[in-house]
Amino acid sequence: MKVLVTGANGQLGYDVVKELQKQNIVCCGATRKDFDIVDFEATEKFITNYMPDVVIHCAAYTAVDKAEDEQGLCCLVNASATENIAQICKKINAKMVYISTDYVFDGTKDGFYEIDDKPNPINVYGRTKLLGEQEVQKILNKYFIVRISWVFGKHGNNFVKTMLKLGKERKELNVVADQYGSPTYTADLAPLLIEMIKTDKYGIYHATNEDVCSWAEFAEEIFKLAEMNVKVNHITTDEYPTKAKRPLNSRLSKEKLDKYFHNLPFWEISLEKFIKINEQ
Numbered sequence: 001m002k003v004l005v006t007g008a009n010g011q012l013g014y015d016v017v018k019e020l021q022k023q024n025i026v027c028c029g030a031t032r033k034d035f036d037i038v039d040f041e042a043t044e045k046f047i048t049n050y051m052p053d054v055v056i057h058c059a060a061y062t063a064v065d066k067a068e069d070e071q072g073l074c075c076l077v078n079a080s081a082t083e084n085i086a087q088i089c090k091k092i093n094a095k096m097v098y099i100s101t102d103y104v105f106d107g108t109k110d111g112f113y114e115i116d117d118k119p120n121p122i123n124v125y126g127r128t129k130l131l132g133e134q135e136v137q138k139i140l141n142k143y144f145i146v147r148i149s150w151v152f153g154k155h156g157n158n159f160v161k162t163m164l165k166l167g168k169e170r171k172e173l174n175v176v177a178d179q180y181g182s183p184t185y186t187a188d189l190a191p192l193l194i195e196m197i198k199t200d201k202y203g204i205y206h207a208t209n210e211d212v213c214s215w216a217e218f219a220e221e222i223f224k225l226a227e228m229n230v231k232v233n234h235i236t237t238d239e240y241p242t243k244a245k246r247p248l249n250s251r252l253s254k255e256k257l258d259k260y261f262h263n264l265p266f267w268e269i270s271l272e273k274f275i276k277i278n279e280q
């Protein structure tokens with residue numbers, strides 16, 4: 001099996017390539033230097049030259065607030081480039097993994113979102129990621145759409161790293177306490193994605209770590225595990241206005257993941273591992 005990973009310099013792409021290498025799977029981690037995914041010809045040339053059996057598409061426009069001002073670019077990267085990559089996968093008969101997001105939902109549901117609940121994104125980023133999902137579904141049969149949320153990993157910037165940095169500078173922080181979801185640790189997700197691509201159990205999956213929290217609870221656990229004495233003041237979304245609206249409820253049901261594969265560890269356990277590694 002030969003695997004091509006896009007966005008190999010990003011949080012998830014980096015760990016996916018590392019895991020493929022660890023498992024001795026032939027792979028190519030492509031970055032923006034290899035090809036810009038919005039350059040459709042360059043993308044096609046690179047991928048058809050490499051002829052992978054699987055493309056794990058981790059590259060994306062991920063700046064959620066900035067996207068409100070850069071709708072065109074965000075759509076080009078998340079929707080049009082994904083469509084292009086799906087067409088290329090069809091042409092070379094490759095499986096495709098498309099990483100998607102909890103932000104395809106509006107967050108108004110009471111309870112966990114099932115994979116077939118109707119998406120209704122409330123920001124530009126979510127709308128473009130949903131368009132990407134729809135293109136993949138339209139073009140391919142052999143696809144995995146994997147929705148994740150609140151991503152943290154060793155490579156790149158994320159909430160955990162931001163909290164650890166701010167915690168060194170301040171004694172107390174205001175953190176939103178009325179948005180609920182589940183963190184996703186890239187080092188847990190990467191082996192699961194590789195397990196998926198070895199099968200033909202195609203379709204949409206939700207794949208975050210287990211257990212739910214608010215951002216404020218996530219921050220408190222970070223400071224507890226890092227043994228930092230920082231007070232977390234619980235504030236509401238209204239008290240922390242951002243350019244892009246965010247869903248209040250990002251709870252994703254992992255019933256299908258558990259049925260066909262297995263659930264990921266509880267986020268608290270993975271966070272502890274991450275903080276230990278980060279301290280080294």
Ligand SMILES: NC(=O)c1ccc[n+]([C@@H]2O[C@H](COP(=O)([O-])OP(=O)(O)OC[C@H]3O[C@@H](n4cnc5c(N)ncnc54)[C@H](OP(=O)(O)O)[C@@H]3O)[C@@H](O)[C@H]2O)c1
Pocket residue numbers: 006007008009010011012013031032035036037038057058059060061062077099100101102129148149150151152156157
């Ligand atoms: N981060 C989250 O909390 C979160 C939550 C839910 C879902 N997701 C999804 O999970 C996936 C991985 O996210 P992540 O956190 O690993 O993202 P990330 O760290 O922002 O990495 C994204 C990568 O995509 C690359 N990229 C962006 N535009 C490109 C272009 N035009 N051509 C080539 N490469 C381009 C970036 O390259 P440069 O470094 O050169 O810019 C970057 O390396 C994405 O599909 C994202 O939508 C993320």
